Amino acid sequence: MIDPVFLLVLFTTVGVAIISGLLFTFSNFAMTAFGGLPSEQGISAMQAINVKIINPVFLLVFAGSGLGSIALSVVAITNWPVEGMKWILAGALLYLIGCILVTARFNVPLNDRLAAVHPTDPSSETIWRDYIHNWLPWNHLRTMASSAAVAAFAVGLAEMGWG
Numbered sequence: 001m002i003d004p005v006f007l008l009v010l011f012t013t014v015g016v017a018i019i020s021g022l023l024f025t026f027s028n029f030a031m032t033a034f035g036g037l038p039s040e041q042g043i044s045a046m047q048a049i050n051v052k053i054i055n056p057v058f059l060l061v062f063a064g065s066g067l068g069s070i071a072l073s074v075v076a077i078t079n080w081p082v083e084g085m086k087w088i089l090a091g092a093l094l095y096l097i098g099c100i101l102v103t104a105r106f107n108v109p110l111n112d113r114l115a116a117v118h119p120t121d122p123s124s125e126t127i128w129r130d131y132i133h134n135w136l137p138w139n140h141l142r143t144m145a146s147s148a149a150v151a152a153f154a155v156g157l158a159e160m161g162w163g
Contacts, residue, residue, distance in 0.1 A: 098146065
């Protein structure tokens with residue numbers, strides 16, 4: 001029989017890795033590409049993405065990884081000092097704080113403000129430049145935190161003899 005903790009770490013790691021890849025895409029080239037478009041087109045593209053991303057598959061992976069991280073935090077704390085648990089806890093906290101919390105506190109409010117902008121508004125170019133300037137550093141942080149979480153989960157799995 002497969003250990004349920006192993007499965008929880010495995011599925012959470014895969015989910016966090018998927019989110020990390022998505023965030024990396026925006027940090028590495030998507031926002032640069034959108035920023036190179038006329039503001040009306042960039043705003044329209046980002047508004048469309050912000051609507052379409054709220055779908056069952058994305059929410060399952062994003063929120064499911066958050067729930068997995070909460071469960072893994074409990075597992076790690078209650079199984080302390082078992083080998084690998086410090087890494088599992090670190091991975092869970094990196095994702096919960098560096099991705100979920102940052103998303104809710106910074107990226108979503110910026111997205112909500114952008115949603116209220118009409119792309120042809122005369123002030124839209126300034127709003128768009130400010131949006132990119134403010135949104136992107138938080139996305140870089142989410143990318144690094146979720147990538148570090150994947151690495152921490154992998155080290156934890158290895159230390160527990162599952163690597």
